[in-house]
Amino acid sequence: MVACWHQQLGLLVAAAAALLMTQLLLVSAMSDVPGAITFDDGFTPLFGEANMERSPDGRTVSLTLNRYSGAGFISSHYYHHGFFSADIRLPKDHTAGVVVAFYLSNGDVFEKNHDELDFEFLGNRRRHEWRLQTNVYGNGSTDRGREERYLMPFDPTLEAHRFSILWSSRVVIFYVDGVAVREVPRSGAMGGDYPSKPMALYATIWDGSTWATDNGRYKVNYKRGPFTADFSDLVLRGCPAAAARRDDPAALQLQQLGSDEDDRCAGSEFELMTAEYAIMTPRKRMEMRRWRQRQMLYTVCYDTNRYPAPFPECDVNMEERQKFWEWGESKVVRPRVRASSGSRRRAATATTQQVSLQQAD
Numbered sequence: 001m002v003a004c005w006h007q008q009l010g011l012l013v014a015a016a017a018a019l020l021m022t023q024l025l026l027v028s029a030m031s032d033v034p035g036a037i038t039f040d041d042g043f044t045p046l047f048g049e050a051n052m053e054r055s056p057d058g059r060t061v062s063l064t065l066n067r068y069s070g071a072g073f074i075s076s077h078y079y080h081h082g083f084f085s086a087d088i089r090l091p092k093d094h095t096a097g098v099v100v101a102f103y104l105s106n107g108d109v110f111e112k113n114h115d116e117l118d119f120e121f122l123g124n125r126r127r128h129e130w131r132l133q134t135n136v137y138g139n140g141s142t143d144r145g146r147e148e149r150y151l152m153p154f155d156p157t158l159e160a161h162r163f164s165i166l167w168s169s170r171v172v173i174f175y176v177d178g179v180a181v182r183e184v185p186r187s188g189a190m191g192g193d194y195p196s197k198p199m200a201l202y203a204t205i206w207d208g209s210t211w212a213t214d215n216g217r218y219k220v221n222y223k224r225g226p227f228t229a230d231f232s233d234l235v236l237r238g239c240p241a242a243a244a245r246r247d248d249p250a251a252l253q254l255q256q257l258g259s260d261e262d263d264r265c266a267g268s269e270f271e272l273m274t275a276e277y278a279i280m281t282p283r284k285r286m287e288m289r290r291w292r293q294r295q296m297l298y299t300v301c302y303d304t305n306r307y308p309a310p311f312p313e314c315d316v317n318m319e320e321r322q323k324f325w326e327w328g329e330s331k332v333v334r335p336r337v338r339a340s341s342g343s344r345r346r347a348a349t350a351t352t353q354q355v356s357l358q359q360a361d
Contacts, residue, residue: 036233039073043234046072046202051226060232063205065091065098067222072204075236078106080265082238083272084201085164085175088121090130091227092157095123097220099208100229102163103135104199113140115195117172119163121156122149122212123220123227129335130156131297134174136184139192146193146311148182149298151335153291160232167195167238168273173280180288181295183280189312198241203231237272239265293320296330303328 038058045052048071051064063071086102100121107114118135129151136146154161164175172184172195186194205227209219220227242264272278280288300307301314302324310316323332 036235039234042075042077042236043073043201044076046074046204048072055232059234060230061203061234062228062230063100063203064226064228065205065207065220066226070204070206072202072206075201077236077240078109078198078200079104079236079238079240080198081168081269081272083164083166083235083275083278084238085162085233085235086203086231087160087162087233088156089158089160089230090121090156091123091229094126094221094224095130095227096125096213096218097207097209098123098227099204099206099212101202101204101206102165102231103202104165104167104195105202106197106199108200110140110197115139115197115199117165117167117195117199119165119174121229122208124213125218126224127337132176134182136172136195137193138190138195139197141193144193144307144311146184146300147298148296148300150181150292150295151297151333152176153295160230162233164235164277166272166278167199168269168278169196170273173278175277176291178277179291180280180284181291183285183288184313187312201236205229239268295333297333297335298328298330299324300328302326
């Protein structure tokens with residue numbers, strides 16, 4: 001019995017040490033992330049303002065989807081590159097068909113050749129996990145979608161987690177809780193597929209019943225609503241497009257980066273790319289690869305059915321390639337179904353009874 005308790009104590013100590021190390025890595029990775037701003041300092045409502053609620057200090061915005069409308073907000077400026085971040089908590093319980101998005105886009109201005117960088121959170125049935133999807137589109141390249149989908153290593157409905165996008169003229173990096181989870185380096189072979197025009201930052205919640213959950217098999221059930229997502233600690237760090245606001249889209253169409261804009265934004269981008277969180281060290285790439293091995297459900301890089309030749313930015317590893325089907329889905333990462341509260345109570349009771357028997361022995 002003593003040996004059993006010593007073993008359990010050792011496991012607890014090891015788990016605590018692992019948790020502490022994770023927290024230290026997170027603090028280190030994001031130690032110089034720029035400060036958050038209030039809603040009024042950088043954003044404006046986009047749609048569904050009746051379904052938008054701000055905290056008294058302006059640092060948290062709640063967006064709600066009900067049977068009448070979704071909701072969304074947009075940055076007051078468009079940006080030539082930058083770092084964009086938010087702590088996000090997702091709706092709980094049955095959320096099939098619900099889509100929460102945190103993304104950069106200029107689709108309101110460049111309707112036929114827009115650029116876009118997405119975090120999309122795809123709801124699911126009760127006790128089934130949310131999916132996280134990242135997208136990269138440049139110059140209207142939606143027919144050459146560069147999607148990836150992942151599970152998250154936490155329950156995003158219990159507390160907020162940080163999601164960040166770094167976008168420069170050379171690379172796009174997506175982060176989850178300070179860990180880089182996807183890196184898209186720019187190459188000449190990408191051509192116009194790399195996002196290069198000024199973009200605004202958006203946050204939205206909306207009805208994606210036609211595709212979001214199992215390709216549209218499960219729709220939004222408004223009897224389970226309303227559905228609310230919280231966005232807090234919003235970060236906008238970048239070079240605003242000169243004299244281009246959301247209420248002046250015509251000016252933005254004229255602001256493809258020219259010599260004046262290049263000069264004005266060069267210092268801002270240098271500061272961005274020399275920040276600690278933007279420098280991809282070997283250790284950070286190892287952490288990224290480990291995260292992707294554990295969490296990635298689908299990657300366009302191994303979807304040979306859609307694209308027989310991988311995109312130029314894909315880092316194809318033949319050993320890793322064997323872990324994916326030809327349609328890009330993982331053979332080894334599988335969604336989990338959470339146990340019901342009744343099942344958890346029964347499991348806890350069984351564990352208590354087992355421990356009591358061991359003590360009796």
